[in-house]
Amino acid sequence: MVDFGVAELTIEMVAESQMGxxxxxxxxxxxxxxxxxxxxxxxxGSAAVGATAENKDIxxxxxxxxxxxxxxxIFGLVVSLLILF
Known part of the structure; x- marks a missing residue:
């Protein structure tokens, strides 16, 4: 039988994997x-600069x-904070 050196998963390993x-x-x-x-x-931005160059009021x-x-x-930042905490 071949032993690949696979270790048993512990609670700490699973918790660290989930955090990662x-x-x-x-x-x-x-x-x-x-x-x-x-x-x-x-x-x-390029359209805004072009429009502003033609008409300063815009x-x-x-x-x-x-x-x-x-x-x-900002929505992405809120989602990431919800994921982490």
Missing amino acids: LKALGAGLAVGLTGIGAGVAEMGI FGLALLLTVIPETIV
Whole structure:
């Protein structure tokens, strides 16, 4: 019979594994929402700069539309905190 050296799982090992997976999930929640917001702001930001260059009165609206994708990152942060705690 071949022994592969597989140890018995203890309670501590399972708890540490669960904590590691929680941290991985929290990191993915923040990281993926950050990437998504960056991709969204890429298009919105360039359009906002172009619109502002043509009409200075639209600056406030352009700034508001640029800030909206950042709320997605805040939601990702809230989800990650809920996962961890």
